[in-house]
Amino acid sequence: MMEITPAHYTILSAALFSVGLIGVLVRRNIIIIFMAIELMLNAVNINLVAYANEVENLVGQVFVVFVIAVAAAEAAVGLGIILALFRNKETVNIDEMNVMRS
Amino acid sequence: MAEALAFYTLSVLILGLAVAVITTPNTVHSVVFLVLNFLCVAVLYVFLQAEFLAVIQVLVYAGGIVVLYLFVVMLVNLGRSPEEHQDPRRLGLIGLGLSGAVLLELAGIIAYSYTREQSPPVTAAQASPVQGNIEELGWLLYTDYLIPFEVASVLLLVAMVGAIVLARRES
Amino acid sequence: MIETIVIPLLKIAVLLNAVLVSVTFMTLLERKVIAWAQSRLGPMRVGPYGVLQAIADPIKLILKEDITPVKADRMMFTLAPIISLVPALVVFAVVPFGGDELFYITDINVGLLFIISVTSIGVYGIILAGWASNSKYPLLASLRASAQLISYEIAVTMTLVSVILTAGTLSMVGIVQAQQDSGLWYGFVQPVAFVLVLIGGLAETNRAPFDMPEAEQELTGGFHTEYSGMRFALFFLAEYANMIVISAVVTVLFWGGWLRPFPSIDALAFLDLIPSWIWFFGKMFVFLYLFIWIRATLPRYRYDQLMRLGWKVLIPIAIGNIVVTGIAKVVL
Numbered sequence: 001m002m003e004i005t006p007a008h009y010t011i012l013s014a015a016l017f018s019v020g021l022i023g024v025l026v027r028r029n030i031i032i033i034f035m036a037i038e039l040m041l042n043a044v045n046i047n048l049v050a051y052a053n054e055v056e057n058l059v060g061q062v063f064v065v066f067v068i069a070v071a072a073a074e075a076a077v078g079l080g081i082i083l084a085l086f087r088n089k090e091t092v093n094i095d096e097m098n099v100m101r102s
Numbered sequence: 103m104a105e106a107l108a109f110y111t112l113s114v115l116i117l118g119l120a121v122a123v124i125t126t127p128n129t130v131h132s133v134v135f136l137v138l139n140f141l142c143v144a145v146l147y148v149f150l151q152a153e154f155l156a157v158i159q160v161l162v163y164a165g166g167i168v169v170l171y172l173f174v175v176m177l178v179n180l181g182r183s184p185e186e187h188q189d190p191r192r193l194g195l196i197g198l199g200l201s202g203a204v205l206l207e208l209a210g211i212i213a214y215s216y217t218r219e220q221s222p223p224v225t226a227a228q229a230s231p232v233q234g235n236i237e238e239l240g241w242l243l244y245t246d247y248l249i250p251f252e253v254a255s256v257l258l259l260v261a262m263v264g265a266i267v268l269a270r271r272e273s
Numbered sequence: 274m275i276e277t278i279v280i281p282l283l284k285i286a287v288l289l290n291a292v293l294v295s296v297t298f299m300t301l302l303e304r305k306v307i308a309w310a311q312s313r314l315g316p317m318r319v320g321p322y323g324v325l326q327a328i329a330d331p332i333k334l335i336l337k338e339d340i341t342p343v344k345a346d347r348m349m350f351t352l353a354p355i356i357s358l359v360p361a362l363v364v365f366a367v368v369p370f371g372g373d374e375l376f377y378i379t380d381i382n383v384g385l386l387f388i389i390s391v392t393s394i395g396v397y398g399i400i401l402a403g404w405a406s407n408s409k410y411p412l413l414a415s416l417r418a419s420a421q422l423i424s425y426e427i428a429v430t431m432t433l434v435s436v437i438l439t440a441g442t443l444s445m446v447g448i449v450q451a452q453q454d455s456g457l458w459y460g461f462v463q464p465v466a467f468v469l470v471l472i473g474g475l476a477e478t479n480r481a482p483f484d485m486p487e488a489e490q491e492l493t494g495g496f497h498t499e500y501s502g503m504r505f506a507l508f509f510l511a512e513y514a515n516m517i518v519i520s521a522v523v524t525v526l527f528w529g530g531w532l533r534p535f536p537s538i539d540a541l542a543f544l545d546l547i548p549s550w551i552w553f554f555g556k557m558f559v560f561l562y563l564f565i566w567i568r569a570t571l572p573r574y575r576y577d578q579l580m581r582l583g584w585k586v587l588i589p590i591a592i593g594n595i596v597v598t599g600i601a602k603v604v605l
Contacts, residue, residue: 004109007216009150012113014208016120018201023124025197031129031175035136038167039120042143045155053150058235061152062242068162069254073261075167079174080268086178087271095192130349130404137397157386165393169423172400176416236383236443 009050017043030085030092034078041071108149115142129175133168140164154236284378288365296513301327303565310569331506339502342406349405354500354507357398360391361514368521369446371531371550377446384445385437388522389430392477396422398511399496406499415496417485417576422477424583429473431591432466435598436526439463449530456537460527465594467527469587471563474519476583478512481568485576520560521553528556 016039023036045064052060086092119139126132140163147156243251301316301324308315316323341350367384369377381387396419403415437443439462440451452459460467476483487495497508524530531549535541574582 002103002106004105007212008109008113010212011209012116014205014212015117017208018205019117019120019124021204022198022201025201026194027124028192029129031171031178032124032132035132035171036124038136038163039123039139042140042163045159046143046146049147049150049152049155053152058238058242061155061239062247064152064155065158065239065243066250066254068158069258072162072167073257075170076261076265077268079170080265082174083177084268092178128346130346130401134349134352134397134401137394141394153381153383154386157383157390161386161390161393165390165396165426166423169396169400169419172397173416173419176400176404176412 006050006054009046013043013047013050016040016046028093028095030082030094030097033094034075034082038071038075041067105149109146112142112146112149115139116146130172133172133175136171137164137168140168152235154239281378284375285366288378289362292362292365292514292517293510295517296510297327297331299513299516299561300330300509302561303568306562306565307569310566334506334509335503337502339504340499342408342499344407345499346405346407349401350499351504353398353402353405354504354511355398356401357395358507358511358514360395361511361518364388364391364518365521367445368518369449369525369530370521370553371548372449373549376531376550376553380444380446382447383443385433385443385448385526388445388518389426389433392515392518393426395511395515396426398508402500402508403496406496408499410493411496411498414487414492414498417492418479418496421479421483421485421579421583424580425473425476425483425587428583428587428591429470429477431588432469432473432594433526435466435591435594436463438595438598438602445525445530449525449532452529453532453536456535458527458529458532458534460529463527463594463598465590467523469591469594470523470526471560472582473587474523475564475567476579478515478519478564480512480516480564482571482574483579484568484573485579516561516564517557520557520564523560524553524556 020036020038020040020043023039024033027033027036045067048060048064048067052058052064082092085097089097091097116139119135119142122135123132123139126135140159144156144159144164147153147159304326305315305323316326319325319329341347364387366378367381367387369380371377399418399422400415403411403413403418406412436448436459439459440448442448442451448459455462475481479485479487487497492498497505500508529536531553533541533544533547533552
């Protein structure tokens with residue numbers, strides 16, 4: 001219990017990932033869903049950094065840099081889409097965004 | 103001892119703040135909890151000897167991306183709560199159950215892989231010609247991972263153009 | 274035990290008190306300098322030449338009634354001033370005030386990036402203050418302020434890249450030592466970057482001529498219109514602490530930190546008799562005075578002019594500076 005192994009970090013990461021997943025599946029506010037996705041990305045990052053530290057190989061950290069870059073791109077485009085949708089439909093509830101459903 | 107104490111404190115904070123993010127009714131409060139969560143994750147990176155990533159986490163995530171969220175939350179200022187409309191076909195409970203199942207599955211995988219005998223350790227990367235966390239990271243980024251790095255920068259450029267096109271009001 | 278816990282804690286306590294006390298005297302200095310610039314006397318009543326005004330002002334702010342608007346979001350309304358003050362104070366952990374290890378709390382290998390990233394948290398204080406007040410002028414001001422801060426943060430960070438390229442390190446102590454080795458303050462090596470960081474620093478601290486977030490004529494009082502008493506004082510403290518941070522950073526990066534002028538010329542070695550921390554505080558004071566002087570001299574920018582300056586002038590120059598620095602580094 002007292003010694004922190006990579007398993008501890010993996011468990012923390014799995015729990016954080018599940019919390020993010022609950023947010024995506026249960027909440028209906030699309031901005032909250034986006035934030036939950038960021039939580040899941042962070043869970044993955046924790047894993048990568050923990051194992052990069054364990055095997056003393058920095059490649060894991062390089063991947064975290066890429067994840068952060070992609071998250072920034074995703075946030076910019078995603079929030080742009082949210083703004084465009086909000087202008088058309090006056091809502092951020094994903095249940096009301098069903099124009100594609102027949 | 104000190105490391106364990108710090109790890110458990112941070113874990114509780116990270117998980118608690120994550121739960122707060124997805125349960126708070128007020129979106130602005132959620133965004134603030136998200137920032138605090140990212141700051142705690144940055145502290146965790148410092149413990150894992152990834153100082154550069156810790157600083158980048160604060161600079162890009164907490165100082166950049168989440169500010170964007172806060173802007174959007176303020177711009178889409180709703181008169182009514184977005185959670186009011188409830189689609190009757192929505193299966194929230196099943197979603198909750200599925201998430202629990204994923205957590206169980208992940209825990210099972212971790213438990214299984216640690217009760218098995220240890221796999222042979224991964225060989226460490228060949229000695230880098232430079233010393234220090236930032237220097238080595240930069241060396242890797244600009245040698246072995248040069249093409250992914252450039253692709254990532256093109257992706258950011260494309261995302262920037264895309265975001266501007268999407269957010270622009272047609273006149 | 275004493276080495277790792279007691280001494281750093283003592284240093285932190287001394288530093289925090291020094292910052293807070295110097296902020297109160299900064300307000301007095303500002304009032305006096307602006308008064309002299311306008312041929313007035315400034316505060317004269319409290320103590321000789323109004324020196325004790327610096328004590329009277331905080332006492333007044335502490336004793337004032339602390340009002341929370343009825344429609345405000347209570348939690349965020351209280352949190353916002355704290356969020357804007359804490360980053361400004363945390364940054365001092367990595368500022369080296371002198372050459373000896375006694376004069377800085379810590380020297381980390383990502384020092385400069387640490388300063389940039391921690392100051393970027395301060396913008397939340399402003400946005401949340403405007404939003405939590407639930408009032409239209411603070412909200413408008415906070416949106417303006419955050420757009421301004423983020424834009425100029427990009428410009429300043431881009432500019433600092435060229436300084437990092439020249440020094441080859443991110444550690445604040447390392448940057449000063451690099452200047453000692455090259456025998457030249459980076460203000461002479463990177464004059465363009467020096468000017469850009471000064472302009473960007475003015476904008477990031479919301480100081481005149483870029484004090485759009487608190488333009489009284491347009492926005493009544495800016496993002497802290499609804500604040501009073503001690504919570505208002507915290508915003509005030511944050512602004513002045515940020516000024517001190519910017520002055521310290523500019524001193525370290527461009528004016529050689531604690532080094533004497535022309536550290537490579539032996540004929541000036543007698544200047545080393547003056548302790549290093551006096552050099553540092555002297556240089557810092559020059560920049561603090563410059564900030565006040567600019568406020569007394571220049572009129573306020575218009576908002577669109579400000580954004581144009583940031584995005585169309587400063588950022589392209591900063592990128593050009595990085596390219597030139599890189600080429601010079603390879604060629605020389």
